[in-house]
Amino acid sequence: MAGIAAAIAGVSVGFSANLLLSSMDAALGELTLQAAATVDEEYAEGMNILMNYWFILVSTFVLAITGTLVSRYVVEPRLGDWHGEGAAAEEDRAAMTITSLEKKGLIAAGIALVVSVAAMLLLIIPENAPLRGEGGAIVQSPFMDPLAVVIIAVFFVPGLVHGIVTKVVRNDTDAVNHLSKTLAGMAMFLVLAFTAGQFIAYFTQSNLGQIVAVLGGDALEAINLNGFLLVLVFMLFVAVVNLFVGSASAKWALLAPIMVPIMMHLGLSPELTQASYRVSDSATNILSPLLPYFAIIIVAAQRYDKRLGIGSLISVMLPYAIAFMAVWSVMTLGWMGLDLPLGPNAPIYYEGR
Template sequence: MEPSTGKKKTERNWGDKFLNIVEKTGNKLPHPATLFCIFAVAVLLLSAGLAALDVSAEHPDPDIDEKVKVVNLLSKEGIRDILTKAVDNFTGFAPLGVVLVAMLGVGVAERSGLISAFLKKIVMGAPDMLITAVVVFAGIMSSMASDAGYVVLVPLGAVIFLSKGRHPIAGLAAAFAGVSGGFSSNLIITMIDPMLGGFTQESAQMMDSAYTVTPAANLFFMMASTVLITVVGVLVTEKVVEPRLGSYTGSYKQDLDSLKPKENKSLKIALFALIAYVIVVALMTVPETAILRTDEGALLADHESPFIGAMIPLIALSFFIPGLAYGISVGDVKKDKTVVKYMEDTMSTMGGYIVLAFVAAQFVAYFEWSNIGFILAINGAEFLQAINLTGIPLILAFILVSGFINIFVGSASAKWAIMAPVFVPMLMNMGYSPEVAQLAYRIGDSTTNIISPLMPYFAIIVAFAQKYDKNIGIGTLISTMLPYSIAFMIAWMIMLSAWLLLGLPIGPEAPIYY
């Protein structure tokens, strides 16, 4: 029997009516795979039309004395690229490898019974409000492991809520919101900090050749944002999303029987296996000469560092090893064939996502080749310069423009590489530090990921949701996530305005004013 909620969304107020309209409209769109095909064809046609009109923009880097022009993808060279690079587009699509490798480990942990036993241990007896806070907070903290939260925590949030008798889509949404918000809120420095800081520093040195930006440039504000986003995420989940979804009446169930003595013992063995694994990883990362540090001894230098490159396999092993230990202890794993079967079964459920990934990868590649997104970002920057805003209103407008552009250009680093050379010097001229420009950009970038169908992981979130309701489409997910996006944007803008008015440092040795 196919899972389905079988329940019409409630309409308690005008907000619910608006979200229901968004959902119905979005769900009338074709299947996500078909939609990405349509997007890809649209980009091809648009590139040809805009190239014929000679649409272009001045490159934001003053050292590059040439215009950025729209590339016609229906030219002879463009058609060659479309046909000869289709396989490379697919195999090089970043979310594909991340998802499949991580799911190999997660699949062993799930099918051995470890995840179910773990959920029983932590969920039974815990209050709903605490469960919601834990899911959102865990999503936020997952940004320390780059994009892994989208693959691991989002489906886990659904399982946790379902095991408490709550709507699984609400749990999925809470985790998704936390993971997205986590890119601008965390209690520690994450992988994205040194990457963005590098672009910010290069742009700042266009005006001040001695200016340096550290990876901790936004740390104080990020730490405070962790509390803010957790609280806002809980409130939106409890007060808006869950009441609108109503009770879950689908066929998919999560068993919550009490743990048997053997399961309790096996859970402890799995914990010991995880601790041993963490010790091994620590030995490979903590010492200055550790294997997973760069030759210079840096751990989070950039995406070329061994630790960052190894993050997804490390996460997969963090599920695989305890899952294997649990399965052996509980008696379900007696042969290697069983473990292989667990991984095969997991991969068999990923067929729909692989199809989505193929067409999404082609669209993303076409959009990048065409330069349409690049020109859109440049024009967005020019728009802000043209409206002559100053001070906090300019920074708030910058957040809105960043959020809007993020709907069309998913990569945080790619957008900042385009926008930093424009906004960092502009805000420095107005007396604001490069660190503030970077922070404002991160807020806008984080708030609209969860409502953009073009975000690379959006397709797999839809696939996760369809496990509980086969009728869920893009419209359902957008309408569910829109309240988070709006609430995060408003809360962050208020917090940043207050932070700037009070003159608080946003990070160690990271002042507000230049």
């Protein structure tokens, strides 16, 4: 149970702390770029989806240490001796055994991944590589602009090779069918993304975002809510909203057109607003029964303790949520105080107001 809790903490509570870029960087980054463009189009053109990379890179190590301490000195002692029923049955273990054919598929997929990454590097690293930008730039280049497509391609090729070697994919029809099944689980997200896209378009065309930004910024300035206190209140607000709206990208699609302009009006960069959002969006994930993976976690845990339910799981994960939120918030405010860049060309403060 302690192992399951630690794994959940790493995957869900520390959702936005990564050593490498993920699809979340692309999804949130594009929304932030669009929201910033409603206030300062020239500034938005200089932004990129690497805007939080230094921040999430350091966060990975900070949260790993925090999670280790919470697991060792809080969660494990609270769990006590295990008295669960029905640990994983022998047939379940047999079902998880990797066959020789699957091993070949994994080896082939690994080779395909190395080849794909090597081919991508050849298009980027050389001085005159075709995917470099003007003057040999990498951050602002044909490689960074469609980065989401690049990530898809790098993962698609090894997956396809694995399917072919294991004979799960025998022809193009099999490949399409597997893609269709995967996308079926994304149906709700696609509907929300479409709605969010319309929402952002309305804000842009009507200039409502600028109006809300100015009025909201003036209201916050009138009550002296700015700087560190503003960021802290914003993070607490997102942490509460996250209990009711689980999707990180859908939630940001609703908040970005409002909060990014307000923060810019008060001198805080869009990059900082997004980083603050990611902290709170991750920390309280596991406390919401609306989390899409909550049922899967319950099922996995009940293999070792049939009495475990929603309340029990939340009580186990609560120390992680509190510790991650506290440590990550302090780290964010410290980052602001030191005025460190959040990523390449990603400042803390916005000076274009």
